Amino acid sequence: MATALAGLFSLRWTNPPTLHPLPDHISRSYVSTPGGPLELLYASPSQKSNAENKKYPVLFVHGGYGRATVWLEWMTVLSQKHNFPCYAISLRGHGASYDPGYFSTLFSTTTAAMMDDLVAAIHEVEIREGQKCILAGHSAGGGMVQGVLDQNLAVARALVLVAAIPNFGSMGIYSNWFRLDPWFLVRSCFHLQHPRSPLSHPSLVHRAFFSAECPMSVAEDFSHWMPKYESVRWPGGMASRFVDVHRVLANILGGGDGGRIKVLIMAGEKDKMVSLDLVTQTAAEYRQGVSESKGSEDRGIEMTITPGAGHHLQNDVQRDEGAEQLAAFLERL
Template sequence: MFYLRWTKPIAEPSHLPSGLSRTFVDTEDGKLELIVAEPPSSYIGPRKRPIFFQHGGMGQAGVWIEWMTYLSQRHNIPCYALSLRGHGLSWYPSFISMVYLTTKRALANDLVKGIKYVEQKEKAEVVLVGHSSGGGLSQVILDAGDVNVAGLVLTASIPCYGSLGVYMNWWKMDPWFSLRMWRHFLHPNSPLSSTGLVKRAFFCDAKPDSEVDAFAQKMSYYESFLWPLGMMLGRLVDVRNVVKRISGWESRGCSLMVLAAEKDRLMSIKQMKGAAEHYRGGLMDLIRTKKLDSVESGDPEGDVSGVRFRVVAGAGHHLQNDIQWHEGACEVVGFYEQL
C-alpha cells in the first residue's frame, strides 16, 4: 500500500470496542477527539485516578485502544486518549498550515486543553503516558509548568536531551530517507509511505503485514514538520522542571517510568536508558539542593532514585500496538499501582 495524501480526510468515526466512547474537547481553533474508556458497570469500588494517553507523530487516539481496554476492563482504571489537531477525528488544518505552520507549542497547547478537561471532569490529577513525539510534548508541557501530573510514563519517547540521535537512527535504518523525501515533494509522510517502511520503523519483524496496513490506514494524512524539528537540536527540557511538576515524590518510591522497546529501531535502549539516567540525576539534584523532599528509599521493583526503567522484550517502536502490547500494558499497571 501507498500512504501519501494531500487533502483533509473525510471524517468517518470508527467503531469502538465495548466500554469505550468518543467525545470532543472544544478549543479556540476547533474540536479535539477524546476517546474515553470507563471501568465496567459491575465495578463498585472507589473511583481510581485517571490515565491520560498522548500519541506521537502520525498517530491518533485510537493507537491506545488495546491498552485502554485492558486497563479499564481488567483493572478498573478510567482512561482517556487525545487526538491532536490534524490527527484522528480532531479538526484538520490544511496541508500547508499543518506541515509548515503548526508548531510544537501549538500541539502542546492541544495536549494541555485535553488534560485540563479530564482534570475538571475527574477532579484529580492524571497519570500522563506519552509515546514517541507525544512523550516529547508531555515533557514540554511539564517543563513549561502548564500542568501537574500524578505520574509520568515516557513510552519509547523522544529523550529529554533531544531527538537528533533518533533521526540519525532513522537514517541508518533507511538510507534512502532523504532521496525519497525529494521524490515525494517533501511530503512529511514519505518515510512511512509504504507497508514495508511502516513495519520497519514501528513494529517487530513478526507483525503481520495485514495488521501493519490496517494501522497505517489510520495514520494522519500529513504531519507538522515543526513538531519534530522543534525537538531535534539541543536539550528538549530541563529535567528538574519536569520532575517538580510530578506530584507525590515524598510519599512513594517511583513517580516516573521510562518504558523502552527491545526492537525499537528509532529510540534505542541505550537512548531510553540515558533518558532515565538524566531524570534520576535531576531528581537527586533537587533533593540534594533541598528543592524537593526526599523520596522513600528505593522502588519496590528494584530501581533506584525514583525513576523506573523497563524494556518490553521483542517489541518495536509502537509497542502499544505490536504483538507484545500486553507486556507493555502490564508494565504500566505495575507502575500505576505503586503510585
C-alpha cells in the same frame, strides 16, 4: 523503486477527520478549542468505585502519525482488567480531530500549538475526574508531556514515557531512522518533500514502527488510519535538549513535598527508532535529576523493556505484556 512509486500514488494533500471503530466499553467525545474540536476517547472502569478505592485517571498522548485509537488495546487492559479510567486524545490533524489544512499543518503547527491541544485535554480530564491525571506519552507525544510539565502548563500525578523523545532531543532518533532507511532522503525528493514520504508504504511503516515478528497486516491497518500528512515543526521543536528534568520532576505530585516521584520509562527491546541506548540515557538523566533535587536513593524512576517489541510497543504483538508492565507501575501508585 517499486516501493517509492507505490508510495507516491498513496500520498494525499487533504486529511479529513476519520472515525475509527470503537469497542463498546470506549466512548468518543470532543474537547472544544479555539481551532476546532479534538477527539477524546474514554474507557470507563469495569467496576464502579467509591472515594476510597477510586484509581487515578490516565491520559494517553499519541506520537507523530498517531491518533487516540493507537491506545485502544492498552486502554482496554487497564480499564477492564485493572479498573483504571483511561482517556486518549487526538491532537489537531490526527484521528477524528479537526484538520488545519495541508500548509497550516506543515508550517504553522508548532510544538507549542500541539501543547495547547494537550493542555486543553488535561483540563478536560481534570474537570471530569476531579483530580490530577497520570500523563502517558508515546514518541513525540512523550516529548510533549515532558514539555507541558517543564513549562509549568500542567501538574501530573505521575509520568509515563513510552518510547518517548528523550529530554535531550530527537537527533539520535533521526540518526537511527536514516541508518534504518538509507533511501530516506532520495525518496523524499522523489515525493516532492511530502512529509509522509518516509512512511508512504506499509512496508516502510512496518520497518520503522514494528518488530519483525509483527504481521504485515498490522502495519497495513495502521497505515490506513494514519494521518495523510504531519507537521514538520512539531517534532522539529524537540530536536535538541528541550526540557530540564528538574522542572519536569517539580510538576509531578509528590516531587516537591518529600514524597516519592513516580516516572516510568518504557522501551521496546527491538525499537529501531528510540533505541535502548537513548532510553537508558533518559532514565539515567531523570534519576540524576531526582538525586540532585531530593538527595535520596529512593528515586522513584523506573524503566521497563518489553521483550521483542518495536517502536509501537502498544500495538505490536507484545502489546499485552507492555500493558501489564504499565498496570504494575500504576498499581504501585
